[in-house]
Amino acid sequence: MQIALLLFPGITPLDAVGPYEVLQRMPETSIRFVAKEPGAMSDRDGGMQLVADASFDDVARADLLLVPGGFGTRALIDDVVTLDWIRSVDAATDWTTSVCTGSLLLAAAGLLDGRPATTHWLHRDLLRELGAVPTEQRVVTDGKYVTAAGVSAGIDMALELVARIHGADLAQSIQLAIEYDPRPPFDSGSPDKAPAEIVDRLRRAAATR
């Protein structure tokens, strides 16, 4: 299986690395790290850099396309070259997937028109404006289009993909290999569970950015 993983400046690293860590454990899988301009891609915040070693021209097709999110997606929503590449690769994929605000790019490319999809909880309105039908599930599957909610949801999405592609046995084996037995110290991971004042604070911060 050939996987194309889109990288860009302003990516949220965990959006890419969560599903990467699961998907790369599938047999006979090769992953390309693709960017408009290859090189080291920084996130906006903490200075981590992930390396893209392939250009759009280098990777014209893939069985699975993975588009992660991050603040850098805003600059790409109307980037014709990036959206054209996404559409072109999507034309031959078995699976077209996103994590977090990566779905904004799939939607901007016209791939989610009228489809149920998800994104980071703070950006569901923008996903709707771009033509998709936001839902509150953590992972949304509509045919070959699979979108995950914010950041960490990509791990859950990737395990679901492995189960669909190779079956439950391999998905369970990979879950055990990455010891994914989550025990967050709080139950604050979604806006319907977190304290209301924390939800409000994040909404206000996002609105002023």
Place this chain on the structure above:
Amino acid sequence: MQIALLLFPGITPLDAVGPYEVLQRMPETSIRFVAKEPGAMSDRDGGMQLVADASFDDVARADLLLVPGGFGTRALIDDVVTLDWIRSVDAATDWTTSVCTGSLLLAAAGLLDGRPATTHWLHRDLLRELGAVPTEQRVVTDGKYVTAAGVSAGIDMALELVARIHGADLAQSIQLAIEYDPRPPFDSGSPDKAPAEIVDRLRRAAATR
């Protein structure tokens, strides 16, 4: 807060990126990506590369040291230069932490002698041989030494660290920002939960590597 994150060839990217994504959201925090020989560090398996932009000489101290794991730790268990750097940075940290087999390096450096600690479930015997007292908790705290179990456990560890350093409010806020409301499709993330034949298969594979 100054954080030093050790990178090396053969790192497991999620070991580093999980806690990174949480810790970099603390206020007034700067993170250095440190390696014996700076550059792009590949994991063994899937080809992802993380960039180290600082050498051991560049980063002589830190408030928090984070040592991730991966197959590359085996080559470092008797690497005097790396272990010396770990010991030297540890001398002035407030927190010395690891994810997965990163704890093997803390133990090899002599920092976990007689201390309760954890590692990837497949490598508890080696952690014991190196002087620590392996436990089955997902995150083990012993004074300033905080060790996490395999790969994905670093996210839980980092949220616990944020709660200890800045309080529950910020930890909950970061959990919501990364939408960490885990919903793995299976309950197979630890050896006491996964099907026995899958546990056995991973044990056999690890023994022959």
